[in-house]
Amino acid sequence: MGEQEFLIAEIDSTRYPKLNKALKYIPLDEFNDFSELKDTKLYDFYLELNKTEMKILNVADGSIGNSDPDQVAETMFYNNLMKFILSWNQKFYESLDQSHNLVLSETTKKKLNLCLAYFAAFDSYLSWILEESRFYSIPLILDAISEIEASFVLSSSFYYKQAAHLFRNFLELVVAQYYFSTNTKNFDDWRTLPHVNMPRFRGKDGMITNLRKNGKINNTEEEKLAQLFGTLSAYTHSKYEKLVHIDSKTKKSIPFGYNSRYFEEWMNLGIECMEIGLKILAKHTEDWEKQLEDEEDLLCPKCHEKAFETILEKYGKTEIMLHTCKNCNQQIRTDVLIEK
Structure with a gap:
């Protein structure tokens, strides 16, 4: 007999109560080793996000069965998230080894693990958004994760200024996803007219100002986004002390290579950006769901x-x-x- 064919569907396609529960595990916590992942907030975040009751339709006879939500989420954790985070961890250290056979301090390793955990959390949430079609623009959402991926690659090769700049792009794309979903005319113009650029991020007519005025984000979130964007702009616009060949304290030239202080700055910026990025995307997802419900x-x-x-x-x-x-x-x- 041949293999049976199945279609899998959620009994309840609205996961937002579970999404809100998952976000309660943010901020994530540091950990020493990936063998400890089951004892971290990342594990709880992932299971809460993916623990959904499913119905399985046997297309051969039309019979329907139910899956175990906990078992499905647990399996996905090991098959998806664990493979993802271990793969990127290996890529990062391989790049370091090929450069100078560096050995990172235990403190730095823990911070890098946390940075990778946020990367994995964002990637898992992105997968959920794509599976549920809870996005406004698929190119914007895919490019957002690409900016993070590229930032990790550049940082592992000591291009800290360039890597930090990509976090600025990431924030812009995440915010644009939310902004355009409620400013569709601006989206159409930006997408189709060659002379129209991405709207301003902050300021009087900026995207985050618009989102705050329309009740989409609160004052604290607007201030955090503006502060991060301003900090990252120093890398984008090549502020002197952010150059990879300049020591930020002495302002003197230094050889290109690993710099523990710059690496620490990059990790901290990445953690902050991905944390606020998760929260903004969650707001967009919930808001977009409501817009879809209102569509006749x-x-x-x-x-x-x-x-x-x-x-x-x-x-x-x-x-x-x-x-x-x-x-x-x-x-x-x-x-x-x-x-x-």
Whole structure:
């Protein structure tokens, strides 16, 4: 007999109560070794985010069974998050070894582990957003994680100024995702008109000011975003003491290579950026869900068009509506998203 085919769907596609519970484990905690991950807040964050009851449809006979939410989340933790964080940890240390056979202090290792934990938390949340189609613009959300990935690569090769600059890009993309979802005309202009640039981040007409005025973020979050963006701008605009060949204290030239102080600054900036980034994306996700609920018509999660071709699929006694977007061919089944 051949292998049985299954479609997996969530019984309840709204995970926001669980998402809010997951965010309660932020800020994450430091740890000495990855063998301790099950005792960290990252573990609790991940399980809370992914612990969702599922129904499994056997397409051969239409029968439906239920999965164990805890077991699914636990399996995903080991198969997905553990592999992710160990892979990036290996990449980082391999790059260091190829350079100067450096041995990091235990304090630095713990801080790097925490930085990697935030990276893993953001990546796992991003995966959830993509699976649930709870994003406004897929290029913005994918580029945001790419900025973090590139920052880790550059930092492992001692390009601290360049690596920090990418955290600024990351913040801009995360905020733009939220801003554009409620300023759709600006998004269309930015996406289609060559002379239109990304809106200002802060200031009178800035994106974070707009979000705060419209009740999307609070004063504390706006101030934190503005402060971080300002700090990172020193790297973007090549402030003298941020150059990788200059000692920030003495202002004298130094040889290119590992610098414990610059590395510490980069890790601290990364942790702060990813922490606030998670919170802003969570607000966007919840807000976007409410916008989708208010839509009378089905909305394509990829291109936001409303024109679909719909057919009825039958699996035994089970019937599922399959909608195909006429604009981008994205397919949506009841409770199940299928990428074409």
